Amino acid sequence: MTVNDDSFISWKNREEIAESMIPIIGKLHREQDVTVLVHSRSLVNKSVVSILKTHRFARQIDGEELSVTETLPFLETLTTLDLGPCQIDIGVLAADYKTDSRGLSVAEFTAEAVAGAIGENKIERRDGRDVVLYGFGRIGRLVARLLIEKAGSGNGLRLRAIVVRGGGDQDLVKRASLLRRDSIHGQFQGTITVDEANSTIVANGNTIKVIYANDPSEVDYTAHGIDNAILIDNTGKWRDREGLSKHLRPGIDKVVLTAPGKGDVPNIVHGVNHDTIKPDEQILSCASCTTNAIVPPLKAMDDEYGVLRGHVETVHSFTNDQNLLDNYHKADRRGRSAPLNMVITETGAASAVAKALPDLKAPITGSSIRVPVPDVSIAILSLRLGRETTREEVLEYLRDVSLHSPLKRQIDFTTAPDAVSMDFVGSRHASIVDAGATKVDGDNAILYLWYDNEFGYSCQVIRVVQHVSGVEYPTFPVPAV
Incomplete structure (x- = not known):
């Protein structure tokens, strides 16, 4: 038997194990609201190959691939425990178990590590929280995909309605088609049917009412059985408290804006300042995609080195507010053809x-250049630091932040020498540090931060909504302080 034969047999064995993991992961998620992770990456609704690739990611942490043969015993143990809603990282469990010298069995070690989620310590399953999307454009449809993906047992966030303006014949069918197929993000993972008679879209069993209205004042959400809902405004039409307050109609409890808020509207970047949201705050903003991309690494650098001043230059994919061909636009340059030009424009991210x-x-x-790509942008963050350092130190620090810190869901890290923008389509992080492009000279550092300005930002929006809705469950094992 050749070495290649051995590799193939090993692969097939791991495929078989990953297949056996899928029903366990699904049952834990549906019946107990338990999300299984491997080093912060969810395994819920993942394919066999995706599970194996997620395990391979552990090479960045431990220097060697994590095998499904190592994590399966921990996953099987979870099925024997009286777990409440939580997230459990079996990758961290396996890694911690390797370094534990007490001679505990896998079952004993697992029960101890997740003790805060079992028995009398567990959180009781909460009622689901209704969510309404106001607007159904690029961000709205991606947020819808994420909400449907995370519906789980039905006790989390529930997408109940979408509010749009009427678009004429076949409006519902066309909107469902845009949800089903996306030129950048690919096919919707699941099934979608349309019930035109009842003005609903059914996606993976989730019945979503499509409400036609030209203004928030026209909608009474309670008439559609919606109560205490969180409304996500994807239109950007209203950005101050007065305008966004129009959404506080019967059935709506909170309003979340997917654009930078103006005036006294709190701008929230999950992972950085989401804990500052007051319980009685009804209106908040998720800031912009670029703000979400630069603030987490900026905070990380300030925490370790101190930041004296900085400049961010964003090289941003074109968006729908630009013209396909040269035509009138109220902005100075955005009227020029987006697919044919680099367009200098402003960014509010710095402020x-x-x-x-x-x-x-x-x-x-800060400043920005729009370029002829449809998705994924890069922020070049130039910083004057409070002390001198080296490139090696900065990279090791940011790598550790991306793997072990409270910002690990926001900051990713890549050492790929040939990485380009399309490699980051679908990234769930707010930004990805490009190690190869990083430059450090004494107290000056330049970070190159990739970000999927559509999907990565939508994930940040969902994290904020989960937080304010009370369905953001704790993660185990709890990191050592």
């Missing part, structure tokens, strides 16, 4: 930093 990071006293400036 938004002050709202998300009020303790950062350093002045941050």
